[in-house]
Amino acid sequence: DAKTTQPPSMDCAEGRAANLPCNHSTISGNEYVYWYRQIHSQGPQYIIHGLKNNETNEMASLIITEDRKSSTLILPHATLRDTAVYYCIALGEEGGSEKLVFGKGTKLTVNP
Amino acid sequence: NAGVTQTPKFQVLKTGQSMTLQCAQDMNHEYMSWYRQDPGMGLRLIHYSVGAGITDQGEVPNGYNVSRSTTEDFPLRLLSAAPSQTSVYFCASSYTGVYEAFFGQGTRLTVV
Numbered sequence: 001d002a003k004t005t006q007p008p009s010m011d012c013a014e015g016r017a018a019n020l021p022c023n024h025s026t027i028s029g030n031e032y033v034y035w036y037r038q039i040h041s042q043g044p045q046y047i048i049h050g051l052k053n054n055e056t057n058e059m060a061s062l063i064i065t066e067d068r069k070s071s072t073l074i075l076p077h078a079t080l081r082d083t084a085v086y087y088c089i090a091l092g093e094e095g096g097s098e099k100l101v102f103g104k105g106t107k108l109t110v111n112p
Numbered sequence: 113n114a115g116v117t118q119t120p121k122f123q124v125l126k127t128g129q130s131m132t133l134q135c136a137q138d139m140n141h142e143y144m145s146w147y148r149q150d151p152g153m154g155l156r157l158i159h160y161s162v163g164a165g166i167t168d169q170g171e172v173p174n175g176y177n178v179s180r181s182t183t184e185d186f187p188l189r190l191l192s193a194a195p196s197q198t199s200v201y202f203c204a205s206s207y208t209g210v211y212e213a214f215f216g217q218g219t220r221l222t223v224v
C-alpha cells in the first residue's frame with residue numbers, strides 16, 4: 001500500500017475552510033485514498049474516500065489531483081468540533097478494517 | 113444503532129492479572145480488528161478476524177489472544193498483564209474489501 005505524507009499540524013479559523021493536504025506519490029492505480037479523523041480520546045471516524053474523481057459528502061470534500069499523486073481534504077466551514085487529528089490512508093481493494101494503517105496524521109486546530 | 117460497543121471503558125489491572133476486553137458490533141460486519149494507541153503514536157494493529165472462526169495476527173500480537181466464535185463478538189484477552197500493555201484499545205469492524213471502518217469508543221487500560 002502506498003505511503004502517505006501529511007503536515008504534522010495546521011491551524012484554521014472557525015467558519016473558514018480547512019484544506020488538509022496529503023501526498024501519495026507512489027499510489028498505484030487500484031488504491032483508494034481514505035480520510036479518517038480522531039477527535040481527542042475518541043475512536044477514529046471515517047470521513048470520505050475516493051479513487052480518481054472528486055468526492056463530496058455531508059462532512060467534507062475530497063479533491064484528488066489528475067495524476068493522483070496528492071489530494072486535499074476540505075472542510076468547508078470548520079467549527080471548533082472539527083479540531084482533531086486527520087489521517088490520510090492509501091489502500092488497495094483487498095481486506096477490510098485490518099488494512100488500515102494510521103500514521104501520525106495532521107493535527108488540525110480550529111481557533112475561535 | 114449501537115454500532116461497535118466496547119466494554120469496559122476504563123480498567124486498572126495489576127501486573128500478572130488477566131482480563132478480557134469485550135467488543136461487539138451489530139452491523140453484521142465480517143471484519144473485526146483490535147488496535148492499541150499509545151501516547152504520541154498512531155494506532156497499531158494487534159489481531160484481526162475476517163469472519164467467525166478465523167483470526168490472524170497483526171503488527172503487535174504478543175501478550176494478547178483473540179477468538180471469534182460469532183460474527184458479532186471479538187474479545188481480546190490479556191493472559192498476564194504487563195505495564196507495557198498500558199494503552200488505549202480500540203475495536204473496529206467493516207465489511208470485506210471496504211475500509212469504511214467503524215470504531216468503538218475505546219478502552220483505557222492501565223497496568224500497575
